[in-house]
Amino acid sequence: MTDLRLYDYAASANCYKVRLLLEQLERDYERVAIDIFDGDTLTDAYERLNPQRSTPVLELSDGRTLIESNAILWYLAAGTPLLPDDPFGQAEVCRWLIYEQSDVMPMIGGLRFRLVTGRFAPDSESAQRRRTGAHEVLRILERHLATRSFLAADRYSIADIAVYAYAHLAEEAGVDTSAYHRFHDWLERVREQPRFVDDLVPYPPNASLLAGRSIYG
Amino acid sequence: MTDLRLYDYAASANCYKVRLLLEQLERDYERVAIDIFDGDTLTDAYERLNPQRSTPVLELSDGRTLIESNAILWYLAAGTPLLPDDPFGQAEVCRWLIYEQSDVMPMIGGLRFRLVTGRFAPDSESAQRRRTGAHEVLRILERHLATRSFLAADRYSIADIAVYAYAHLAEEAGVDTSAYHRFHDWLERVREQPRFVDDLVPYPPNASLLAGRSIYG
Missing domain, CATH: 3.40.30.10 (Glutaredoxin)
Known part of the structure; x- marks a missing residue:
């Protein structure tokens, strides 16, 4: 039950x-x-x-x-522990939950879905536009992670879970992520969390x- | 200070x-x-x-x-009082804060901005596509408000403030809102709140x- x-x-x-x-x-x-x-x-x-x-x-x-x-x-x-209880920490989490749905998901997840389902040809203008958006997302993440181990409130939280979900699929959307070293370190930190599953x-x-x-x- | x-x-x-x-x-x-x-x-x-x-x-x-x-x-x-303190009420608010940025703002605010700045001609395919999206947003709001006075947690909250900001500009984006009666009643309820300003x-x-x-x- x-x-x-x-x-x-x-x-x-x-x-x-x-x-x-x-x-x-x-x-x-x-x-x-x-x-x-x-x-x-x-x-x-x-x-x-x-x-x-x-x-x-x-x-x-x-x-x-x-x-x-x-x-x-x-x-x-x-x-x-996966959601801070102070207003500033909660607002930081909130910021990433919103950005994930307004930018990360459409630019990476939306692109991947449209490539897989044949709605976008890989080199179409529509695909290129989203790929540019995906690189902008990755640049924002890379810059943010320059001084932080996790996205919000100095700890692993639902902000990391939310962004990880589509961000870790960027290569499957034809986005070259090799230049984003801190991003890859962060993906690895997420994967090292207790009871992580994929x-x-x-x-x-x-x-x-x-x-x-x-x-x- | x-x-x-x-x-x-x-x-x-x-x-x-x-x-x-x-x-x-x-x-x-x-x-x-x-x-x-x-x-x-x-x-x-x-x-x-x-x-x-x-x-x-x-x-x-x-x-x-x-x-x-x-x-x-x-x-x-x-x-x-503008943010519930229980997890379910907070999650309901969170839902609308996300939907506002992923759907309400791009479909209504984004359309209005592109019309005003001349990026979209009023009858272009791009404008029509966003207008269709704006009507979908209005249908979701109209349906949700059939059994509620406010968007989340049975009270006026930041969910209403967030969605109101761009939703009340739909007519300026060339979207005919006359069929959405509950939506208009809700706009009015927001405007009747203490210390409302525009x-x-x-x-x-x-x-x-x-x-x-x-x-x-």
Whole structure:
């Protein structure tokens, strides 16, 4: 018996970040598999669960639900060492949770998804524009990490989990990360944390054929 | 003598939301005017203040700085009625702070900026695509407000301040909002809050000429 249910797509890094946190907090949960390529997010039932039709969704035992992966991280990490309890530290975490969804995910995760599903040709102008954005993200991270071991509040937190989820996939989006040494050191520090897991699965091999039915975008 | 300094562009709704909160919290602050069209964010000094070169930036009396408008809201509202103190309520607020920057601002604020500065022709494909996105945002808000008076935690909070900042400008982005009745009722409820102010100024009349020098994207 568990009090948490996670509606979860195994190949989504937004879902992976929640699974990673749950593992590090040693929390039990029920995992409900959602296949975005098989129309699972397009049903009326899923729309009632999440009008934005995104994954993941966290459902509590009392029926309340939370959407937006980084908001789910916030709820789960509250009161644990993975979320500071002072206003300034919380605001620093908040800054990275926002930047992750406004810049890191679209520039790296969005690019990777569009390449895998064939929406972008690798050398198209659209792909190049996102790749430029991805390098800007990596420059911001590299500069920030010049004087810090972790992104916020001088410690490993959900800010690192959130940004790691898509940032560590940059090479799969055709972005050369070899110049960003501090970034790589930081990836390694994240991977060295207790109970770190990486259970992200690849997109299905026929993702480019399936994508026409997907609403991810 | 004040302990807060706000680097602030008068025509930015990201800055306006911070000014609104400071007014509602009755906090004194020093306002440092930043003109994004006059290169103020392109200096080396500004890059040291904020490597992302965005506005606003909040500087504390001890020299620490915060960037990302909604993270600044979080810091200022902590411990006040405008930010819930329970993990679920905080996560709900967090959800809207993220959605505001990933969807509301780009689809409405970004569209408005590009129309004003002449980067998008009103009927261009790029403008139409963002307008479709703006209607999706308005549908999400309309649906959410069907059973609620405010966006998060059953009360007026920084979630409402953050989303209001750009959402109330939708008509200026050429988006017809007349079908969204609950949205308009909510805008009115925000305006009825104690110490509500709207001191957002228009972009300069020659913004389209000046925009070539701007890094706002």
